[in-house]
Amino acid sequence: MKSPSPALRSRLFVAPLLLQFMLFVGVVCTHSLNSQKATAQDQIFLVSTRGIGTKCSSKAMQEGLRCEQLTRDTDGELRWHASHWNKITDDSTPTVIYVHGNRIPSGIDKPHGLQVYTTLCRSQATTPLRFIIWSWPSEQIRGQLKDYQVKAARTRPVGWQLAWAVDQLSAETPVGIVGYSYGARVATGTLHLLAGGSLNGLKLTQRRHPQRAPIPTVLIAAATNQSWLSPRGYHGRAGRMMDSLMLVNNRHDPAMKFYALGIGQRGARALGYEGIAARSLTKINGKFRSYDATKGVGRDHSLHKYLAAVPQIAMLKQQVASQQVVSNTASATYKQSPRS
Numbered sequence: 001m002k003s004p005s006p007a008l009r010s011r012l013f014v015a016p017l018l019l020q021f022m023l024f025v026g027v028v029c030t031h032s033l034n035s036q037k038a039t040a041q042d043q044i045f046l047v048s049t050r051g052i053g054t055k056c057s058s059k060a061m062q063e064g065l066r067c068e069q070l071t072r073d074t075d076g077e078l079r080w081h082a083s084h085w086n087k088i089t090d091d092s093t094p095t096v097i098y099v100h101g102n103r104i105p106s107g108i109d110k111p112h113g114l115q116v117y118t119t120l121c122r123s124q125a126t127t128p129l130r131f132i133i134w135s136w137p138s139e140q141i142r143g144q145l146k147d148y149q150v151k152a153a154r155t156r157p158v159g160w161q162l163a164w165a166v167d168q169l170s171a172e173t174p175v176g177i178v179g180y181s182y183g184a185r186v187a188t189g190t191l192h193l194l195a196g197g198s199l200n201g202l203k204l205t206q207r208r209h210p211q212r213a214p215i216p217t218v219l220i221a222a223a224t225n226q227s228w229l230s231p232r233g234y235h236g237r238a239g240r241m242m243d244s245l246m247l248v249n250n251r252h253d254p255a256m257k258f259y260a261l262g263i264g265q266r267g268a269r270a271l272g273y274e275g276i277a278a279r280s281l282t283k284i285n286g287k288f289r290s291y292d293a294t295k296g297v298g299r300d301h302s303l304h305k306y307l308a309a310v311p312q313i314a315m316l317k318q319q320v321a322s323q324q325v326v327s328n329t330a331s332a333t334y335k336q337s338p339r340s
Helices: 006-013 015-026 028-039 058-064 085-089 109-120 144-168 182-194 259-263 303-309 311-321
Strands: 043-048 066-072 078-083 095-099 130-135 175-180 215-220 242-249 288-292 323-327 332-336
Touching: 043 085, 043 109, 058 144, 066 085, 085 144, 095 109, 095 144, 095 182, 095 311, 109 130, 109 303, 109 311, 144 182, 144 259, 175 182, 175 311, 182 215, 215 303, 215 311, 242 311, 303 311, 311 323
Parallel strands: 043 130, 095 130, 095 175, 175 215, 215 242, 242 288
Antiparallel strands: 043 066, 066 078, 323 332
């Protein structure tokens, strides 16, 4: 692949960041207002591992997770308040977890995640939803290429941390996952671990709920290697934990087009560039959908453009809400309602 010019390289790494940052700040109020209709029955949380860093132990997670919940004050205004992880694990409310990408600083993670929540609210499903913004240490560090390569490596322990958290949820809790950019890389690593895989020695050795239903998964502009979801790939077991998979791809997205340059792996191709053929995937349990957002998004890596270009992402809420628990003495499994 021909290397981009210095000018294009600058656009690749700087322009999308600045555009996103200004967008996030400018739409905070809009997202809060849009969310008000649903927050009466829904639960919205931010769960942050920023204070934990890359530590991968139950002790570090139990002591270091920071949780906040968006609730309505007595004056009717929606505000974020400190919460506790136990509040999330106490019941089996259908749960969607959103994992953001790189260069999302603390404080921006909330409005960023609420963009996805607002999209899910377009679904016709009326079941109460718990929406979790999974916030990980992705602040930009000095050096454009170094930043991308360090964060690519960091997604491995972040994937373990999220797998640990999902394992803490009751087995009766229907779960869906949305991963954007490097967040998709985290998500597939998480699913791989939940299916019993390992990531360079990282495993979930002590499981709280080893029997868990497969998880509906949405990967938007996935900054993960295309080959990793193949049966013998680095995240090869992820498909076993997918109830369904939706890919949103873009051949003109600079972050996808020059993915190999960003992570420093010559010849690597991003999953979010053009997706992957179903025959190359580990067999998943449900439907596999792939959407080409090239025309709708173009030469951009902004989350809001992807959400606008592919409104079918809202189907995830219906998929999670439709999961019906079937309990027996051995384990908890799920029976899916018929899908069109």
